Amino acid sequence: MAEKDLYLQQIILFLNNPEDKELENTINEWRLLNSENERYYQDIYKIWQRAAESAPLEQVNVAIAVDKLSAKIGYNPAEAEVIPLRSRFRALKWTAGVAAMLAIAVLVYNYMQPQKPVYITKTTSVAKDSVLLADGSKVYLDAHSTVRYPEKFSGNTRPIYFVAGNAFFKIAKDASKPFFIHMDNTAVRVLGTSFNINKTTYHINIDVKTGRVMFIANRETKGILTAGTAANYNLRTNKLTTYASINQNSDAWLTGQLHFVDEPMADVVKKLEQHYKINIDLDSNLSRLGKLNASFINNNIDEVIAVLEQTYPIKISHKADRLIIRRK
Structure with missing residues (x-):
């Protein structure tokens, strides 16, 4: 493991395993070295508390996570301040607390907890x-x-x-x-x-x-x-x-096009009702009229009526909010 990562991971391991007395003593000795160490530890501890329900932190690949974070924030370990440490934590390079704290946050929230997608309802x-x-x-x-x-x-x-x-x-x-x-x-x-x-x-x-x-x-x-x-x-x-689907015209609402190939009159009427959102009364004795072969592109209902009246021996009239189709 890279030396610069040991310091970070040891704190994580201790927070997840407080029963390890040897590790606890080592961490406490380091905390007592100076106020900066103590403040740094407390910052990490606060973030760790917020992620109490997360998976064990030791499962995280610290090296990969830190490298990714460093690239995002433009951090270069070679140019950072050297923080002197005793024993297991000596000669570790890091910026003043902030980058390490952000690394923990990224580890906890981005790499361990599944991110719920944000859904939009239209x-x-x-x-x-x-x-x-x-x-x-x-x-x-x-x-x-x-x-x-x-x-x-x-x-x-x-x-x-x-x-x-x-x-x-x-x-x-x-x-x-x-x-x-x-x-x-x-x-x-x-x-x-x-x-x-x-x-x-x-x-x-x-x-x-x-x-x-x-x-x-x-x-x-x-x-x-x-x-x-x-x-x-x-x-x-x-x-x-x-x-x-030859006569379904399911996308006519979008394209404005209605196409009929050998379509029985009863089915033509149903699709006209759906497309133009109107009610049509068709005499039962007209349901056996010859099948329709026609295309309507962005035509209004009156133009469609004119074509039907020219094609079949029928008369179409308006009554209130509906069309009535009768034989001539």
Whole structure:
């Protein structure tokens, strides 16, 4: 062990093992040498008391910790004042108490105690918003949606929590640190991809645009979803149903684009209701009309109505807060 570190570690060992009488006598002799030694010891003792619930200090690699601290504060042992010590503590180089005290603090709080990440909660109201995560990933939030995420990622994974609403995720690739989106007793595991999640009280809907994701429920893998695949998970029955996402339009809230390929009229109506947030009454005898093939890009509902009326023998009228579709 480097001589300059012996002095620091011996105090640490004594504070963690006060039953060692030989070590206690040696420390006390050194404390009595001068007031500076006593003040230095008391400073370390105060910090040690605050960390009483930490792991044993002797487990810490003092040399590594001190070197890291010295680099951060610009401390050069070769240029420091020499502090004379007797016996086991002689010829140790250190700055006047401050650097050693900071080293103990770093050892106790940074190297021994797990650092809890600071989480931020983002909730949207009536407006859409987005969040840029520390790893470069981006989360686009629909109105009335909530996500919790850390200020920075640490450890071997990148976890966030999607609480409720509708969100589109663009995840930065990092094969060494999988990205996890936690939702109640479920999670989505990602390496690098883009997808949409809609979470309600009883259902989670996932629509993968690029890459692939793993869906996990109750710590069990339920399925692997690839680009062009969607899934619905029922939180009450613990059942995952997968299907092609060609007509899902799950990210229409973000892109403003609706695409229909051979879509039955009944399903078209449901998606129009979701996208434009309106109620539509469709005569039951119209549900078997020919399937729709059309794309709408940033069109308002009146423009969509005009296209539908030109495509089918129907008449659409407004009544209060709803649309009524009838046969001509």
